[in-house]
Amino acid sequence: MVSTADPWPLVGREEELHLLNATITGTGGYGGIVIAGAAGVGKSRLAREAITGVRPGRWIPRWARATASARMLPLGAFAEWATDTPRDPLLVVRGVIDHLTTASNGAKVVVGVDDAHLLDDKSAFVVLQLAQRRLAPIVVTVRTGEPAPDAITALWKDEHLQRIELQPLSEDETTELVTAVLGGRLATSAARRLWSLTRGNTLYLRHLLEQELASERLSRNHGIWEWTGQPTISGGLADLISTQIGALPDDVGTVVDALAAAEPLTEQMLVELTTPDAVQAAHSAGLITIEADNEHPVRLAHPMYGEARRAKTTPMRLRRLRGHIATALASAPDAGPRDLIRRAVLTLESNLTPDPTLLTNAALAASSSLDPDLAERLAHAAIAGGAGHEAKVLRALTLGALGRGDETEDLLAQLTIEDLTDDQVLDVAALRGANLVMLNRVEEAESVLLAALDAAQRALQSPHLTNVGEQCALTSLIVALGDLGKADQIAPIAARAYDLAAHSSLVSSHRVSLCDYHTRALRLAGYVSEADAVATQMLHAVADAPGWLHVTSELLMGQAALASGRLKQARNRLELSPAPKALVWAGVAWSCALIQARAMSGDPAAAARNLGYLDSACSTGFAYLTPEYHATRAWVAASGGALTHAIELAHQGAEHAAEHHQYAQEVVCLHTATRFGDTATAHRLRELADQVDGPRAPAAAQHATALAAGDPDGILDASGQFEDMGDPLSAMDAAAHAATTHRHHGHNGSALTAAARAQRLADACDGARTPALAEALQPSPLTGRQREIITLAAQGLSNKQIADRLTVSVRTVEGHLYRASLKTGLAGRNDLGATITGEQTSARGQQLE
Amino acid sequence: MTTPLTPREQALRRLPQPYSLALRLRDAGVDDDQVCTYLDIDAHALPPLLELADAKLTAALRTTHPDTEPREQP
Numbered sequence: 008m009v010s011t012a013d014p015w016p017l018v019g020r021e022e023e024l025h026l027l028n029a030t031i032t033g034t035g036g037y038g039g040i041v042i043a044g045a046a047g048v049g050k051s052r053l054a055r056e057a058i059t060g061v062r063p064g065r066w067i068p069r070w071a072r073a074t075a076s077a078r079m080l081p082l083g084a085f086a087e088w089a090t091d092t093p094r095d096p097l098l099v100v101r102g103v104i105d106h107l108t109t110a111s112n113g114a115k116v117v118v119g120v121d122d123a124h125l126l127d128d129k130s131a132f133v134v135l136q137l138a139q140r141r142l143a144p145i146v147v148t149v150r151t152g153e154p155a156p157d158a159i160t161a162l163w164k165d166e167h168l169q170r171i172e173l174q175p176l177s178e179d180e181t182t183e184l185v186t187a188v189l190g191g192r193l194a195t196s197a198a199r200r201l202w203s204l205t206r207g208n209t210l211y212l213r214h215l216l217e218q219e220l221a222s223e224r225l226s227r228n229h230g231i232w233e234w235t236g237q238p239t240i241s242g243g244l245a246d247l248i249s250t251q252i253g254a255l256p257d258d259v260g261t262v263v264d265a266l267a268a269a270e271p272l273t274e275q276m277l278v279e280l281t282t283p284d285a286v287q288a289a290h291s292a293g294l295i296t297i298e299a300d301n302e303h304p305v306r307l308a309h310p311m312y313g314e315a316r317r318a319k320t321t322p323m324r325l326r327r328l329r330g331h332i333a334t335a336l337a338s339a340p341d342a343g344p345r346d347l348i349r350r351a352v353l354t355l356e357s358n359l360t361p362d363p364t365l366l367t368n369a370a371l372a373a374s375s376s377l378d379p380d381l382a383e384r385l386a387h388a389a390i391a392g393g394a395g396h397e398a399k400v401l402r403a404l405t406l407g408a409l410g411r412g413d414e415t416e417d418l419l420a421q422l423t424i425e426d427l428t429d430d431q432v433l434d435v436a437a438l439r440g441a442n443l444v445m446l447n448r449v450e451e452a453e454s455v456l457l458a459a460l461d462a463a464q465r466a467l468q469s470p471h472l473t474n475v476g477e478q479c480a481l482t483s484l485i486v487a488l489g490d491l492g493k494a495d496q497i498a499p500i501a502a503r504a505y506d507l508a509a510h511s512s513l514v515s516s517h518r519v520s521l522c523d524y525h526t527r528a529l530r531l532a533g534y535v536s537e538a539d540a541v542a543t544q545m546l547h548a549v550a551d552a553p554g555w556l557h558v559t560s561e562l563l564m565g566q567a568a569l570a571s572g573r574l575k576q577a578r579n580r581l582e583l584s585p586a587p588k589a590l591v592w593a594g595v596a597w598s599c600a601l602i603q604a605r606a607m608s609g610d611p612a613a614a615a616r617n618l619g620y621l622d623s624a625c626s627t628g629f630a631y632l633t634p635e636y637h638a639t640r641a642w643v644a645a646s647g648g649a650l651t652h653a654i655e656l657a658h659q660g661a662e663h664a665a666e667h668h669q670y671a672q673e674v675v676c677l678h679t680a681t682r683f684g685d686t687a688t689a690h691r692l693r694e695l696a697d698q699v700d701g702p703r704a705p706a707a708a709q710h711a712t713a714l715a716a717g718d719p720d721g722i723l724d725a726s727g728q729f730e731d732m733g734d735p736l737s738a739m740d741a742a743a744h745a746a747t748t749h750r751h752h753g754h755n756g757s758a759l760t761a762a763a764r765a766q767r768l769a770d771a772c773d774g775a776r777t778p779a780l781a782e783a784l785q786p787s788p789l790t791g792r793q794r795e796i797i798t799l800a801a802q803g804l805s806n807k808q809i810a811d812r813l814t815v816s817v818r819t820v821e822g823h824l825y826r827a828s829l830k831t832g833l834a835g836r837n838d839l840g841a842t843i844t845g846e847q848t849s850a851r852g853q854q855l856e
Numbered sequence: 857m858t859t860p861l862t863p864r865e866q867a868l869r870r871l872p873q874p875y876s877l878a879l880r881l882r883d884a885g886v887d888d889d890q891v892c893t894y895l896d897i898d899a900h901a902l903p904p905l906l907e908l909a910d911a912k913l914t915a916a917l918r919t920t921h922p923d924t925e926p927r928e929q930p
Binding site: 021 | 861870871872874875895897898900901904905907908911912915916919
């Protein structure tokens, strides 16, 4: 259980501590240091840590804390060191200084003074004396912007002490701190949101974390802390912030409220919404910042100020305020797309009547800003308000981008019965075609892929094709050609599609899904390095785009890392990003990649964890990824040692792919079975190698053919081909098969060499562990079937259960176990299992019967 | 598609804004007085702020990889 009540570790302050230590020990040339900073930034904690951490034993820390109440008393902050008989005030000060600076056993004293801006004059004089006469190094904290006694400002004005402006934690430091406090890794999106809301202010961070933990919106899921839902500002935090920003006059409060509703606003607009004096007062109080740009954009000085005010404002007042701002934005000249979107969103959430034209235009702008969630919401509202064909097409497009294929199809089917122009008919047809490819609805045509290919090629020849129709046709082509095994034809089509997405607002949000189809086609063909480069480029291209695009670009990179054998990176990227479940295609792809990465890392328990979600996602009719779904299940079975079942699952994927003309996916499924030791794939893979573009199919055919023939040199040749194409995991499995085959031939030297190659490749893949590798590295007198039965027995399955799973008789299972026992001299099921898993067993193994 | 950001630029974007702004202004050759005005800090605080900013940037560069995505501009 997490307790945030304990003192938090000091994280992200190494550089500051280094500077403080140098100053205290005299190497900095000053008599001490003033740490200035905003409330909650961590000044006091840093100062305490600095004075207590300077060579304990040789340095004695003395800590004084100024408060508003102690200020009423002369020397209030140093009462602990004051003498009782204050006959001569100067003697009292001297007495305090003497007591403060005297230490026994030759130790030196370092003095810390917290919140020195609150010191009474006499206490401030003591501090100045310490600094002027260099009686002891001092570390003083002051709050930036607060008036302080002259003696305190003289500390840095007269250069007795160095002054640093302590800044909040950076994004990395904030994540590191929260990770240390929670005792576990934080999902990327959660880390980013925590930082963007608190901006590294540890006081706000602490309150927010306590609040979100208590509400269970921040919770641990399989070891990763995820943050779901919208954070609410607790009464305690709102009060804290209110105290910090002080009691605001109504007009100043309205300035903060207006920015809380819509930030940034130009200085001119804010003045019109409130008054010049109120804006000036808010600026003087440090509540807002005004930038020096052309229109002087005004923002809140801290995001939490807005959150705190929102928490205490009535919804009706907020709606009214949004209405005022939307009206003001409407009258602003030359409003760009950003203001257009803001105006539409504010209108929707205000007391104004929405204008369908405004909403349609804003939906278009949101789509071109790569925010399909918002675009869909605005288009939906526009249609509800009476908008026409353009809004409907836009909504269909954004629904498609979000992976909501069934809703897209319903909307498009409804559109076809409306009175459409020729251009509109083409658009709708192209949209439906692209959507049906993703849904892979076999009932719509004998071969969806071939029909889509034909329709797309015809559509692209039409002179009336709009951007929407063109993009849909190009997407259909990329998917169809990739699956049909015609990846060599894709490059010019993809270039045209990216170019179109970059220049057309309507289709720009499709570029990430486009990149997914494109890179998938490249990987299936075996152009792994090229796919990696394309995914990286897309990651950078959408870096500043909002919301789900970050998650899906992480997905693209996770897939690319998996294909290239960077298992650790693949797991990190995918585990730290939440499953993009709102996007069905992305959710399925995410689960497949993560599960495979875990299975190939030799972690069957973790691999099996997301199977439930994958099963339900794949049953929703998004069938384009069905072969990969079967292959993923095969990997889970294989990592658990059930190779026969794994091979069956891989063949199910291959059969589905063959039925739907997804030849490139069929290659991968059949090669997956080959990697599990199946020798029955060679014939079909050789056929596919003649018709599927790219280096993967020939390499897979070579692997399968040589494995079936017991030809280790042929297998090693395939291993080299896989390594050359940038797929070290397949290369590793092939090398492992070569080692095992050499060993069966009694060529132990060659076996060792091939096993070393497999091990090298496994190391390069962050310690990959597959069944082929395990067999190659663990020479065993057992046959593959005996190894499989032992593995299942060690997992606790009875002989009957094993027999059922492998479709053999119980007697056969008993026979295999008996012969395995004779070969190894081991009798217990667990002891036999340990020969494969390498795990320690209890002293007395469970008997075979 | 855009050109990938340099590791330095990526690291700068992950620092608190006063540090990244101070380093950018210094790199652009802006006078110390003007930097202090922009940052709204006392002139005495500028040298240690730049010293800390440099140290923070060095630390951020250690955790910046070429394939790390750029983040929101602070």
